[in-house]
Amino acid sequence: MFLLEKLKDLGVLSPRKTEDYKKAWYKFSRNPFSVAGLVIVIVVVILAILAPYVTPYPHHAEFFVDFANANQPPSLAHLFGTDQFGRDVLTRVIFGFRYSLIMAATILVIVTPPGVILGLIAGYYRDRWIDMVIMRIADIFVAVPPLVLALAICSVLEPNLFNAMMAVSLMWWPWYTRLVYGMASSLRMEPFIQAAEIIGASKFHIMFKEILPNCLGAILTKVTLDAAWVIILGSALSFVGLGAQPPTPDLGTMLSDGAKYMPTVWWITIFPAMAIAVIILGFNLLGDGVRDVFAAEAH
Amino acid sequence: MRLTTYLAKRIGYTVFVLIGLSILIFTLARVLPGDPARMALSPRAPEWAIERLREQLRLNEPLPIQYLYWLRDAFSGSLGESLVTRRDVLTDITEFLPATLELLLFALIFDVALAIPIGMLAGRKANTWVDNIVRGFAYIGVTIPAFVFAIIFLLVFGYVLQIAPTVGRLSPGVMSPPKITGLITIDSLITGNFSTFVDAISHLILPSFALALGPIAQEARITRSSVVENLNKDYILASISHGLPERRIILKYLMRPSLIPTISIMGLDIASLMGWAFLVESIFNWPGMSRYGIIAMLRKDLNAIVGVVMVTGLVFAIANIIVDVIVSLLDPRIRMIERAK
Numbered sequence: 001m002f003l004l005e006k007l008k009d010l011g012v013l014s015p016r017k018t019e020d021y022k023k024a025w026y027k028f029s030r031n032p033f034s035v036a037g038l039v040i041v042i043v044v045v046i047l048a049i050l051a052p053y054v055t056p057y058p059h060h061a062e063f064f065v066d067f068a069n070a071n072q073p074p075s076l077a078h079l080f081g082t083d084q085f086g087r088d089v090l091t092r093v094i095f096g097f098r099y100s101l102i103m104a105a106t107i108l109v110i111v112t113p114p115g116v117i118l119g120l121i122a123g124y125y126r127d128r129w130i131d132m133v134i135m136r137i138a139d140i141f142v143a144v145p146p147l148v149l150a151l152a153i154c155s156v157l158e159p160n161l162f163n164a165m166m167a168v169s170l171m172w173w174p175w176y177t178r179l180v181y182g183m184a185s186s187l188r189m190e191p192f193i194q195a196a197e198i199i200g201a202s203k204f205h206i207m208f209k210e211i212l213p214n215c216l217g218a219i220l221t222k223v224t225l226d227a228a229w230v231i232i233l234g235s236a237l238s239f240v241g242l243g244a245q246p247p248t249p250d251l252g253t254m255l256s257d258g259a260k261y262m263p264t265v266w267w268i269t270i271f272p273a274m275a276i277a278v279i280i281l282g283f284n285l286l287g288d289g290v291r292d293v294f295a296a297e298a299h
Numbered sequence: 300m301r302l303t304t305y306l307a308k309r310i311g312y313t314v315f316v317l318i319g320l321s322i323l324i325f326t327l328a329r330v331l332p333g334d335p336a337r338m339a340l341s342p343r344a345p346e347w348a349i350e351r352l353r354e355q356l357r358l359n360e361p362l363p364i365q366y367l368y369w370l371r372d373a374f375s376g377s378l379g380e381s382l383v384t385r386r387d388v389l390t391d392i393t394e395f396l397p398a399t400l401e402l403l404l405f406a407l408i409f410d411v412a413l414a415i416p417i418g419m420l421a422g423r424k425a426n427t428w429v430d431n432i433v434r435g436f437a438y439i440g441v442t443i444p445a446f447v448f449a450i451i452f453l454l455v456f457g458y459v460l461q462i463a464p465t466v467g468r469l470s471p472g473v474m475s476p477p478k479i480t481g482l483i484t485i486d487s488l489i490t491g492n493f494s495t496f497v498d499a500i501s502h503l504i505l506p507s508f509a510l511a512l513g514p515i516a517q518e519a520r521i522t523r524s525s526v527v528e529n530l531n532k533d534y535i536l537a538s539i540s541h542g543l544p545e546r547r548i549i550l551k552y553l554m555r556p557s558l559i560p561t562i563s564i565m566g567l568d569i570a571s572l573m574g575w576a577f578l579v580e581s582i583f584n585w586p587g588m589s590r591y592g593i594i595a596m597l598r599k600d601l602n603a604i605v606g607v608v609m610v611t612g613l614v615f616a617i618a619n620i621i622v623d624v625i626v627s628l629l630d631p632r633i634r635m636i637e638r639a640k
Contacts, residue, residue, distance in 0.1 A: 140319035144612045147574030148592075149324075152608045155596030156328050156335065170327075232444045236578055239446060240593055259450055259582070263458035270454070273447045281442040 024293045034289020040282030048097040060087035061095040063247040071265045081267035083257065089268060092249040093275045099250045100279060103165055103234040104227040110169045115176025116219060120207045122177065123184025135181060138174035146171060150233055154242040161250070164243035168233055172226075179222055183215045217294030224287035228280040235276055251276050302624070309623065313616040317609065321373075324608045325366050328601050329358070339382050339599040355380070356601060369605075378609075379602030383595060388606035392588055396610065397481025398468060399576055399587035404482070405507035406514075406572050414515045415561065418522025419554070425527045433519060440516025445575035449509040449582040456505055463505050466584045473498050506583040510575055514568035518561050525557040559630050566622035573611055 028034050052058045056078075066086030074081040080089035122134040141149070153167035187193060188211065196206050235252030237243030244250035246257065251272045258268030329335065336352040337344070352358075356379075357365050372379060378388035421433035457465035468483055469475060476486040476495055484503070487495040529535065530553065538548050573589075580590035588607060595603035 136315075136319070139316055140323055143316045143320045144608055144615060145570035145574035147571075148577060148608060148611050151577060151593070151596055152324060152604055153327055155599065155604055156601070228442070236444065236446060239578060240581065241597060255447070255450065259453075262450070262454055266454055269450055273450060276447060277439075277443045280444070281438070284438075284442050 027293050028289050031289055031292065033285050034292065037282050037285025037287070037289055040278060041286050044097050044279055044282060045101060047094050048101050051094050051098055055088075055091040055094050057088040057091045058095075060091045061249050071261070071268075074267055080271040081265075083254075083268045084261055084265070089254075089271050092254060093251070093272055095249040096251040096254060096272060096275060097279065099161065099244060099248065100231045100234060100276075103161065103168075104230045106165050107169050107172060107230050108223050108226060110165075111172045112176055112219065112223060115173035116180050116212070116215070118173070119177040119180025120184050120211060120215075123181040124188055124203070124207050124211065126185040126188070134177065138177045138181075141171055141174040142178070147233060147236060150237060151240070151242060154237055159242050159245055161238075161244040161248065164234060164237045167237070168230060172230070175226075176219070176222065179218060180215050183218060184211050187211050187214055217290075221287055221291040221294060224283055224290050228283035228287070231276070231279055231283070302627070305627070306620070306624070309620050313620065317612055317616065320612050321370070321605070321609055322366065324605050325369060326362065328605055329362060329365065335599060335601050339601065352382075378606040381595065381603045382600040383598050383603065388602045391591060391603065392606055392610050395586060395588040395591045398585060399580065399589055400614075401468075401482040401484065402503065402507055402510065402576060402580070402585060402587060403569075403572055405484075405503045406510040407569075409508055409511035410514045410518065410565070410568070413511070414518035415522055415558065417515070418519040418561065419526055419549070419557070421519065421523040422526025422530065422557070423549075425523070425530075430523070433523070437516040437520045440512045441520070443512075445510050445513055445571075446578035446582060448512050449506065449579045452505045452509050453582060464502050465505060468499060468502050468586060469495070470498050470502075506579050506585055510572050510579050513571060513575070514565070517568060518564060521564050522557060522561045525560050526553065529553055529557050555629055559626060562622060562626050562629065566619045569618045569622070570615060573615055 028038075047054060051061070055061070064085065064087050066082075069078075069082050069086040070084055072078055072082040072086075078088050078090065080093060083089055083092070118134050118138075122131040125131050144152075149171045150164075150168050153170055154164055157163040157167065184207075188206075193206060193210055196210050201210070234243060235250065235255065238245075238248075238250045238252035239256045241256065244253055246253050254272040255269055255276075258265070258270075258272065261268055334349075336349050336356060336358055340349055340352060357368055360368070369379070376389060378392070380386070381388045381391055384391050417433055421430045424430050453465050456463050464470060473495055476483060476490050476492050479486045479489055483499040484496055487493070487499060535548065535553060538552055576587065577589040577593055579585070580587045581593050584590070588610065591603070592607035592611075594600075595607060
């Protein structure tokens with residue numbers, strides 16, 4: 001019994017306890033930058049969810065025209081000014097958060113599982129034919145800069161938000177496969193994996209119950225940082241006209257619309273640009289914080 | 300020399316990846332829903348025109364046959380006719396590629412010239428106010444995408460301050476130098492046309508700097524952390540206690556190992572430069588391959604899209620091979636591992 005207690009204390013038997021989460025949170029909350037990132041992300045998510053209730057002119061989000069109030073500079077009635085159709089830019093920016101977040105969430109939910117599973121398989125069966133096939137295909141997908149491949153795929157589809165999400169999903173999985181592959185192929189040499197193999201644990205058990213939990217920290221970090229990346233990609237696609245189409249209040253579309261009125265009517269462009277920067281900053285700070293927590297645990 | 304076998308292997312693998320890439324992009328362009336010929340023309344185009352385009356693109360053949368035709372043409376120096384310019388895509392790309400390469404080259408010059416000194420400085424003054432300022436700027440540089448920088452530069456430097464031109468490669472009225480390399484800065488220097496050179500540089504500053512800011516920030520951060528790490532190593536302490544001059548310690552002993560991670564990351568950052576070039580060229584109306592690519596994509600010009608993606612992949616692969624060679628020259632350990640294999 002004593003030995004069992006001892007093992008529990010060492011965290012061997014039940015590796016995750018509330019205390020561990022408390023410790024992780026303590027570590028995370030020590031860094032003001034990580035907390036700032038978390039706060040930014042939470043605020044953006046809440047604004048996006050409550051957009052119809054918190055924005056001053058919710059009916060300005062989609063198609064709406066009021067030329068009498070077009071191109072108004074920032075004022076108390078319109079904190080971020082109005083655009084070329086007289087729509088409130090603040091309202092549209094907050095609705096824009098919705099599209100960015102929906103895009104990030106959808107893509108990462110679609111892409112992470114297959115990417116991770118392929119990486120686990122290739123890593124566990126390192127140097128067998130299946131590793132060769134998976135990793136060589138992954139190499140082909142990363143042979144061009146991600147933005148270029150996403151643009152190319154989008155261009156042959158009808159331009160809209162859904163297809164933009166599909167296009168980014170189609171080319172994003174190899175990054176997860178490569179990440180997990182690297183970890184899985186070194187983990188499989190560890191004594192605890194070999195012990196499991198000797199006991200006769202199934203391949204499925206070893207991949208998903210032994211290797212995967214050890215990769216979760218890195219995967220979670222990557223998901224957080226990738227949320228920023230996907231939002232950048234999405235806004236870039238709609239910026240060139242291959243993603244969400246006007247009048248959808250997507251931040252990228254707003255940027256490209258505004259760019260036409262640039263020197264004088266600067267507020268149509270600058271506020272969406274700042275909004276993109278804020279979301280990306282939030283996810284980056286949060287991601288760095290998550291990484292620090294898991295890095296500390298690994299040591 | 301082992302480097303040659305290593306290079307041969309790398310080049311062989313690159314050929315494999317590029318062929319794979321061509322199959323991927325070729326298949327995607329044809330398999331995805333929607334009739335490419337109909338999309339390239341317009342929804343109201345007459346049926347016979349669409350049918351003629353289908354013939355021309357060989358869309359009526361089975362997919363593998365289409366690909367083999369494409370591959371055969373590619374090896375005989377033709378990437379098919381562009382629907383936009385009505386010329387061979389390869390002719391178009393050879394015309395527009397130098398402008399893109401010039402832009403990327405200047406972005407890389409900015410990148411190397413700024414990221415390394417800034418990172419070294421921040422690393423040597425770690426945890427002082429200098430380091431904190433650098434860290435703040437680096438965060439901004441990493442988080443704001445290049446096309447947002449491009450728009451901000453356009454507004455601030457192009458319109459408000461009016462210190463740099465924002466459109467194209469040369470001012471109107473300035474004659475372009477005779478085409479030797481296609482890079483206006485180099486051509487104008489070769490022909491001794493100094494005023495054209497200055498004009499070309501002034502056009503390059505804003506777009507290339509907008510492209511370079513992200514990589515500068517990223518690499519400055521990485522240089523900083525490896526400088527901090529290496530400064531704590533025994534050999535640095537040993538050389539300080541031997542009384543070696545500080546300059547020599549920094550330039551000779553600290554810089555070399557500290558630059559290895561920076562240059563490895565540079566290989567990845569080149570990808571981001573090439574990707575963002577597609578947007579930055581459009582914003583600054585830069586007549587390069589990337590802007591041509593964007594126009595082709597908006598017009599559903601299949602041959603041009605496939606061609607641009609392939610050339611981008613080729614340039615990216617060459618850049619990465621160069622980066623790997625530089626890293627292996629800097630780091631004898633990597634060469635040892637290669638030799639041991």
